[in-house]
Amino acid sequence: MSIKIWGRPTSARTQKVLLTMAELGLPHELVLASGTMGAQGHVAKGNQAFGVVDTPEYRAMNPNGTVPTILDDGFVLWESNAILQYLAMKYDPDGFYGSNTERFASASRWIMWENNELIPPMHTLVKHTIRLPEEQREPQVAETARAALTRAWDIVEDQLSRTEHIADDSWSYGDIPMTIRVHRWALLAGQDALSPNLARYYGQVSARPSFDAVRDPAMHLAG
Template sequence: MLTIWGRLNSHNVKKVVWLAEELALPYQRHDVGGAFGMDDAYRAKNPNALVPTIEDGDVVLWESNAILRYLAARYGNDALWPADPVQRALADRWMDWQFGYAEAQRPAFVGLVRQSSEQRDADAIERATVACGRMMAMLDTALATQPWLSGEAFGLGDVPMGVYAHTFFALGLMRQPLPHVADWYERLKARPGYAANVMIPLT
């Protein structure tokens, strides 16, 4: 059975748990990181002292998007991460693009979720909101020409930004119409693994 180490309020852990459910993989998840801390045994698995980490038989793997690619390649039968290198790359780019988006969103998330009103830097939150809006407009343009970031069908390319899209909407960062992103988000919300593991209270 797949073991996932990491607290579910982590964006990166949400990605992995959601994909495990998309693939119908049995798994056990253990809370690690944040308020749960991490012991020496965990740090031996992941020298970065970050979450998530998975154990799958003899395979121990960290870095969330590497985990997504591994699980999709091993258990997805090309359904979520196609063998065709062009199709794969066109979806794959959004997985890497997500890291830049995460950096843009972080000041708003920290300020609005993890800091008290007295601690918040309103200017930093506003700059983050503007940056997120600019990047989401790029996503909207892409989704105007295809239903999913992965192409004509849901796939691995939708998972990382799908997690961050929920935070974008939950934080109320949208300042301009993004009809294609909003439609994509509604379709993500209909997926059981997304609703159960991504659409949880932000903490």
Template sequence: MLTIWGRISSINVQKAVWAAGEVGQSFERIDCGGTFGGLREPVFLAKNPNAQIPVLEDGEVCIWESNSIVRYLAARYGSGWIWEEDPALRADADRWMDWMQSELQPAMTPAFWGLVRKVAGFTDPDAIAASAAKAEKLMDILENHLAGRTFLAGERFGMADITVGCGAHRWLNMPIERAERPHVRRWYEAIAARPAAKPALPLPVA
């Protein structure tokens, strides 16, 4: 059985939990990080010297970084399903996973921290507005891409839908004004209804 270290309110932990569910692997999730603490304990630092969540343990295998965890689970347990053997198809998924990590997630995080978590230093209305504006431009990219596709990397659900889906879940359920995007909404509602998504996408977002 897998072990996933990290609190479920973490968007990166959500990716790991969803991926494990999609490939049919049972797991134990151990709360740590945030108010749970524990990231500076020697037992955790031995797993991830960066003191960050999530961490995945699969027997003797120990992995950190959420996208690496999703890729590992997909490749080991989801070949021909959420993992594409064709390098071109896999690159299509990879680029959206990296886009989520390097573009959308950093753009919307300041607004999320200010509006939902109310983190000191992020509650300034101008900072929240700037974050929201940046995220909205990126959501336009997602909307345009999904206009002619069922899923992010084609007509089959895959690992990119997990990672970007966690971002869409957070953005669409934040208390913030946003443009209505029918293609994003259609896609999000379809993937959020998957059995493996439900334990990974808690509401309200926190």
């Protein structure tokens, strides 16, 4: 049975689910949904959003009105990192964390850290350099976000100087959000901005066949 995913291709959190599906090789259907972006770009620039997220049917599944949400065999789940853990545990615990509690916990720690430390400044930076109309962008806000991001990447660099992947030496589901973040950062800041181990890691994760699901720069730089 096909897993249904509500989301938009330009959403990094939707991309986490798309990358997971590519890793698992499972059939899935993406239903385009968003209150802020559509096929042409952001509503702040006068574009039409995909919609769906404000309908009573969607709100009954996800009261936040955000994306992604999934439906798998009658089970509804929102919160992107919870979706990753669910899919990992249900469909491939060996491949996604070696059926190992410590690797599961370490990956869990990193996806929570990504949510708290990497997403907010990166979201602000993308907004104030790409998504908002030029007259609404604030260079100082973008620069503060860029500085916070640089500090956060230093922490990732330190981890990757000690382990091959983010949770430990093996690839795990913890690498899924990090793959999307490092790809987006390389596209935004340029590959020269990547520190040595981050660049090495980017080479490794972007060589995985699943990466094609999130490779397109337009998914990351669309405004």
